Amino acid sequence: RLPVIAIVGRPNVGKSTLFNRLVGKKLALVDDMPGVTRDRREGDAHLFGLDFRVIDTAGYEEDDAATLPGRMRQQTERAVADADAALFLFDARVGLTPLDEEIARWLRGTDRPVVLVGNKAEGRAGEAGLYESFSLGLGEPIAISAEHGEGMADLFGVLQPHI
Ligand code: GDP
Numbered sequence: 001r002l003p004v005i006a007i008v009g010r011p012n013v014g015k016s017t018l019f020n021r022l023v024g025k026k027l028a029l030v031d032d033m034p035g036v037t038r039d040r041r042e043g044d045a046h047l048f049g050l051d052f053r054v055i056d057t058a059g060y061e062e063d064d065a066a067t068l069p070g071r072m073r074q075q076t077e078r079a080v081a082d083a084d085a086a087l088f089l090f091d092a093r094v095g096l097t098p099l100d101e102e103i104a105r106w107l108r109g110t111d112r113p114v115v116l117v118g119n120k121a122e123g124r125a126g127e128a129g130l131y132e133s134f135s136l137g138l139g140e141p142i143a144i145s146a147e148h149g150e151g152m153a154d155l156f157g158v159l160q161p162h163i
């Protein structure tokens with residue numbers, strides 16, 4: 001069994017873009033519309049010689065469990081329970097939102113290791129968001145650009161201990 005990494009985060013932070021980069025196929029639907037990936041997708045990821053299974057979850061939304069956002073939230077929780085580590089992705093350009101803080105609070109209460117990753121940080125964009133994210137209590141963030149492929153060596157560094 002390959003080690004499993006679950007990518008979690010609110011809608012539109014770039015989870016499916018990162019999944020596609022790691023898996024190397026257009027398996028996950030990427031769209032400008034938040035929350036478009038409703039189905040859980042899994043694929044075999046490769047990152048500089050690391051082989052692992054990656055799960056792309058739908059966005060996590062704070063809502064009644066009977067609603068669609070509620071089902072997406074349950075799916076996120078199931079994915080993390082199945083994983084060896086959670087990769088918590090936030091949008092470093094936007095900075096933290098109340099939903100990011102809610103997800104972080106939930107992740108701090110799980111027994112899974114969490115890797116904190118600020119996306120959309122190409123160039124120097126997102127520096128303020130990265131500093132802000134120390135307040136989540138999930139350790140030091142790394143900066144990546146899933147779209148442009150930046151920060152992949154740092155991602156390797158933080159994932160390697162869990163794989
Ligand atoms: P998800 O809802 O978390 O799965 O997010 P998506 O992967 O669907 O991406 C949402 C939007 O963010 C899309 O328009 C992506 O093109 C864009 N995006 C993803 N990664 C990056 C990045 O590294 N930099 C920038 N600037 N945009 C990104």
Ligand code: MG
Nearest residue numbers: 015016036037
């Ligand atoms: Mg998605």
